[in-house]
Amino acid sequence: MTMTRQDTDAVRALQGLEDSRSSVRLRAALAVGTAPDPCFVDKLVERCAVEPEFFVRDMLTWALARHPVSLTLPGLLREVRSERAQARSQALHTLSKIGDRQAWPAITRTLLSDADDEVARTAWRAAVVLVPGGEEPALAAVLATQLGRGERETQLSLSQALVALGEVIEPALQAATTASDPRVRAHALATQRLLRDPDTGFEGAIEEAKRVAALAGAPGTDDENHADR
Numbered sequence: 001m002t003m004t005r006q007d008t009d010a011v012r013a014l015q016g017l018e019d020s021r022s023s024v025r026l027r028a029a030l031a032v033g034t035a036p037d038p039c040f041v042d043k044l045v046e047r048c049a050v051e052p053e054f055f056v057r058d059m060l061t062w063a064l065a066r067h068p069v070s071l072t073l074p075g076l077l078r079e080v081r082s083e084r085a086q087a088r089s090q091a092l093h094t095l096s097k098i099g100d101r102q103a104w105p106a107i108t109r110t111l112l113s114d115a116d117d118e119v120a121r122t123a124w125r126a127a128v129v130l131v132p133g134g135e136e137p138a139l140a141a142v143l144a145t146q147l148g149r150g151e152r153e154t155q156l157s158l159s160q161a162l163v164a165l166g167e168v169i170e171p172a173l174q175a176a177t178t179a180s181d182p183r184v185r186a187h188a189l190a191t192q193r194l195l196r197d198p199d200t201g202f203e204g205a206i207e208e209a210k211r212v213a214a215l216a217g218a219p220g221t222d223d224e225n226h227a228d229r
Contacts, residue, residue: 009035014043017060022053029056033063041067045075048094049087061094069100077106085116092119096126104130112142117154120146124161136168144172147191148183159191169195 009031016028025047032040044064051057064072072094079091092111095103107130111123124143131139143162149155162169173195176188 010037010039014040017043017047022056025051025053025056026059029059029063033059033066036063036066038067038071041071042075045072045079045091048090049079049082049084051090057090061090061097064094065097069098069102072098073100073102077103080106080111085114085119088114089116089119089122092122092126096122096129099129101130101132104132104135107131109142113146117150120149121154121157124158128161128164131165136165137171140165140169140172144169144176144188147176147179147187148181148185149187155187155190159187159194162191163195163198167195 013028013031016024017032019025019028029044029047032044041064044060044067048057048060048064051060064076076091076095076098079087080095082088082091088111092107095106103126107123107127112120112127114120114123124146127139127143140162143158143165146158149158162173169191173188173192177185177192179185179188
């Protein structure tokens with residue numbers, strides 16, 4: 001059977017996605033997204049799990065988003081359960097970009113507390129996008145269990161996800177301000193400050209919150225605070 005030009009272009013694009021040169025992989029992903037075809041979907045999902053370059057991964061996500069959800073969703077939902085952290089993270093990122101709430105049941109508590117910080121951060125962002133109306137308080141309660149986790153970048157991601165949910169996060173944050181762990185208290189206080197004043201920088205908010213949290217846990221706090229004034 002003679003291959004059509006379209007068939008030849010598809011084969012070239014699929015081969016390009018595995019080329020050793022990132023520039024070729026980037027152009028191939030762009031070509032696939034520009035001319036969507038069901039034959040590309042499995043390869044795009046597969047490449048997301050192993051592609052080492054950020055810009056190429058982002059183009060793969062864009063290309064997947066250009067295909068019908070009915071074709072992309074099954075593969076992406078399989079990937080969020082993958083043993084490979086990058087597969088989980090990139091699938092979650094792609095689901096957040098597609099924005100179809102059919103994917104919501106896949107955003108499990110296990111993913112929201114994934115041991116890999118990048119997976120967890122991506123799950124937080126995806127959850128905020130996909131959460132159905134009325135489920136926000138429950139999501140806020142789960143996200144609040146991650147307060148105090150990781151370094152500044154991870155903490156900022158969690159605060160941004162929580163703030164994006166709006167005022168429904170206040171009960172969970174208030175409860176966390178009395179936690180025994182000073183890191184949890186500080187993170188909760190910083191997130192409260194960001195909720196009230198989105199223009200507040202996270203760095204300043206967390207430093208102030210750490211000071212307040214430390215004082216709150218120290219003996220004689222009230223006397224010392226009055227003396228400071």
